[in-house]
Amino acid sequence: MHGAPPTPGPAAGGLRIAPIVLKILVTIVVSTGAYVLTNLLNQSGDELWKIAVSVVIGGSALIVQYMVDFEQRLGAVEAGHRERSRELEAQFNKLSEAAGLLSELDQSGMSTSDARRLIKSLNRVGQQGPEIVKAFARSEVESLASVVTDLTSMTAHWPRDNNEWLIRLTECARRTIHATSSSVDQPFWNTDSAGPYLDAQTEAMSARGVTIQRLFMIKEEEEADPDFMRRFTRLCRAQRDTGISVRFLTLPLPEGARLRSVVARDVVIFDSELYLEFEPDRQEGNVQTRLDAEGRRVDGQVRTFNTLWATATELDHRPASSSGGSA
Template structure:
């Protein structure tokens, strides 16, 4: 009964016949037709001859079937081979492009091991991380790609304060760091961000003999406030004690009609006289934009600007207690 275990069921769409059985059936039918036609053509002939003719014709039909089947399989193999060759060629092109990129990185003095590590770990995050981790990784890569792309034009921007750039560039400096600080009463030096920045400067001076100069911009109202200047003196002595050369410059009051901060009051940090960071404040003194610039003409202008202010600035009196 149909449906019982072990009972074969007809294939969907009709009865399925094995290719070998189909060839045999076709051969038998062709042989029988040949035999009948031979009888009709030559009814008085030898029976053995008729059978021989039928067998030859049937065998020929079988051979033709195998030749057609062979040709179809050969065509399929050729198509598959062409597709595999195309895929292999694309794969080798990708490998060649990847090898060329790594070679270009090496020629440019960049770390190929870091690039490989980034790609390898991005792949791992993509395979096993939850969606929010994947989204965060993509965002970080996009941010890095955007910054590096901007640097091909020797400048980059960040829409707010960027202490990470400040610390990382301090860690990369090899010769000099010249920095301005816009106000002795600003909150930065009392925040947690100031500690890593000063640590990075101390490490740069000790490990790589980097020379650091810091020029404080003191407002006239601050210079006339004893309590503010007392805090300023303590801040200067703390920086002098770790090897930073410190000077200060009292700024004249800004004209009432000038709504924007004076250029001299912006924080600028120049690294190795090759690149500078500029922090642009808003009306409340909060940094709202960070600019990284390595354009030679603009860097040279910042270096001249800093040296001119430094020449006019006053040295901080040494701590009598030291």
């Protein structure tokens, strides 16, 4: 045999003694022992006195058992109370923190209802969704958190073209959109992504009175190509018909011109407060989108655009010799 001796309970053949029965047995044993002890100590004494002493001692033993049991229960209650108090305090701190965050969101002008909706939706996805849905939701939240965290420094980056940012910022614009469109960007207008972007711009002009100016930058050899200019003219007129102000600039700029060293990059400035810049690689493909709201850099982009716009040519004012007669 190894281990501790069996104790009354389910592990000992299924036998379990009720606590009240155990207390009575202990009381009887103590009373009997007290009666025997009084007989040994005072054999000539009164029998009634011996019984009374045994009963008192037995009763005292019973009372002591209940006191011990009460103390144990009280200790367990106090321990449970302390544990519940710690849990309640932790929950209260979490609620206070959540309420504080929602209050800060409200004070900053952000939507608290959207934050609540996001949290509730994430909870439902976590409880019901399959693992791939949960993983996708976590990825989207992490991406959003990363972008918003970056925006605390007034700048954010995306490693590829981000047409969603472009459309969403167009939907957020309230006054002006100033855009430069380089040769790199021109194939974009023949893609499916251009449709939603132009729809968003049309909505911005009609619904909110946003003024949109687009400056196309083309190369000298492109301007000398009649086929290119026919396609380019159709593109410009199609955008102008929607209400967008369109001009174009031929690069490189003439000798002595301001900003002659300007690099053809696609930049979109929203409300003169924020801009998106699409940085091309050596193969002239957009590989990074940069969002910047730092005041000094935004002001620099606005000044550059205004200078280029002032020197640019309107489509119908282009010299006839540059178009090969295709205007």
